Amino acid sequence: MPGSSAEDGPREGxxxxxxxxxSRADASLCVIGHIRSPWAKGTxxxxxxAARETGRSARIELLPGFAPGLAGLGVxxxxxxxxWVDRGQRDLIVQSPRHTDGPRxxxxxxxxxxxxxxxxxxxVITSLDAEAGIIGIDATDAFDGTPVLDIKxxxxxxxxxxGWRPEP
Amino acid sequence: MPGSSAEDGPREGxxxxxxxxxSRADASLCVIGHIRSPWAKGTxxxxxxAARETGRSARIELLPGFAPGLAGLGVxxxxxxxxWVDRGQRDLIVQSPRHTDGPRxxxxxxxxxxxxxxxxxxxVITSLDAEAGIIGIDATDAFDGTPVLDIKxxxxxxxxxxGWRPEP
Numbered sequence: 001m002p003g004s005s006a007e008d009g010p011r012e013g014x015x016x017x018x019x020x021x022x023s024r025a026d027a028s029l030c031v032i033g034h035i036r037s038p039w040a041k042g043t044x045x046x047x048x049x050a051a052r053e054t055g056r057s058a059r060i061e062l063l064p065g066f067a068p069g070l071a072g073l074g075v076x077x078x079x080x081x082x083x084w085v086d087r088g089q090r091d092l093i094v095q096s097p098r099h100t101d102g103p104r105x106x107x108x109x110x111x112x113x114x115x116x117x118x119x120x121x122x123x124v125i126t127s128l129d130a131e132a133g134i135i136g137i138d139a140t141d142a143f144d145g146t147p148v149l150d151i152k153x154x155x156x157x158x159x160x161x162x163g164w165r166p167e168p
Numbered sequence: 169m170p171g172s173s174a175e176d177g178p179r180e181g182x183x184x185x186x187x188x189x190x191s192r193a194d195a196s197l198c199v200i201g202h203i204r205s206p207w208a209k210g211t212x213x214x215x216x217x218a219a220r221e222t223g224r225s226a227r228i229e230l231l232p233g234f235a236p237g238l239a240g241l242g243v244x245x246x247x248x249x250x251x252w253v254d255r256g257q258r259d260l261i262v263q264s265p266r267h268t269d270g271p272r273x274x275x276x277x278x279x280x281x282x283x284x285x286x287x288x289x290x291x292v293i294t295s296l297d298a299e300a301g302i303i304g305i306d307a308t309d310a311f312d313g314t315p316v317l318d319i320k321x322x323x324x325x326x327x328x329x330x331g332w333r334p335e336p
Contacts, residue, residue, distance in 0.1 A: 017233050021198035026315065027252055028196050029284050030189035048326040065185050066283070069261045072268075072276030078329035079275075082250075082286060084195055093237045100240075107247075107319040108240030110326075115234070116197050116317045118250060118286070122327050138330070147194065149284045151275040154329060158216040158278075159290050161246035161322060162306070165334060 013103030015094035021115040031147040033062035037140050051139040058140040067133030078154035084147040085112035085119045181271030183262035189283040199315040201230035205308050220307040228303040235301030246322035252315040253280035253287045
């Protein structure tokens with residue numbers, strides 16, 4: 001997310017944890033593939049809605065061995081993509097992003113600067129090469145080359161909060 | 169998820185990666201807290217919808233230092249909770265769960281058995297003690313003591329796929 005706190009150094013009201021989350025290493029992650037997108041630092045849209053408005057699509061390229069995991073997915077289906085957005089600091093527990101009026105806790109923000117920098121994008125499959133392990137997606141706000149951690153089917157009965165209705 | 173593949177050994181049609189995702193360790197995670205729930209192996213509901221139907225609530229207890237990250241969240245708000253469900257095997261790329269008719273790729277399943285065993289629950293905040301770092305949530309399918317990795321605000325404009333409408 002361009003303009004997010006830690007990329008430019010601390011701002012007024014920001015609070016650090018007092019330890020580096022990296023130093024704990026309670027569990028380890030395996031990269032399963034990478035996002036290929038038109039975006040780099042300075043050009044990426046600020047979120048998935050803005051990315052969708054650009055009309056630029058993207059794709060996920062899985063690493064060798066992971067392609068059989070796509071069996072059962074289809075074009076038009078919505079998926080949740082978890083990706084790794086580690087861009088430096090992981091200890092900023094209170095942040096002052098430019099788009100909010102004052103400091104806010106990291107768990108109330110979608111900032112990439114967080115203790116575990118896992119980002120989540122809900123996107124639609126636009127093409128699928130299950131043999132090569134390549135998934136076309138309708139949009140992403142991720143930089144080209146961003147490591148992918150997981151893909152899950154989006155399921156309305158569990159992924160929409162109870163009682164939520166879209167505005168008419 | 170009770171009855172998911174690897175807890176009972178391999179089944180017909182299942183495919184393993186040929187390497188252990190643990191051995192790659194491309195990045196490391198820090199536990200930020202734990203889920204307190206009524207559930208253990210054998211008693212947990214099979215997904216979040218089933219959990220909600222039990223009427224049993226749950227809570228998240230953050231570890232020391234992380235509570236300031238809650239500033240800006242409020243009761244009634246929907247959040248995404250990412251939690252770590254590592255229960256053994258991480259290399260089963262094609263699985264045969266009991267509830268599907270035949271084998272399916274792990275990326276088409278919400279099984280806890282996956283290369284990076286990160287689960288995602290979209291829940292509603294029912295109480296909030298921002299000083300103690302305790303968040304009441306309306307439901308969870310996670311075992312008591314499950315490690316929590318992240319909390320994010322749920323935002324309809326990015327977390328609902330474009331064009332999705334609930335059934336009337």
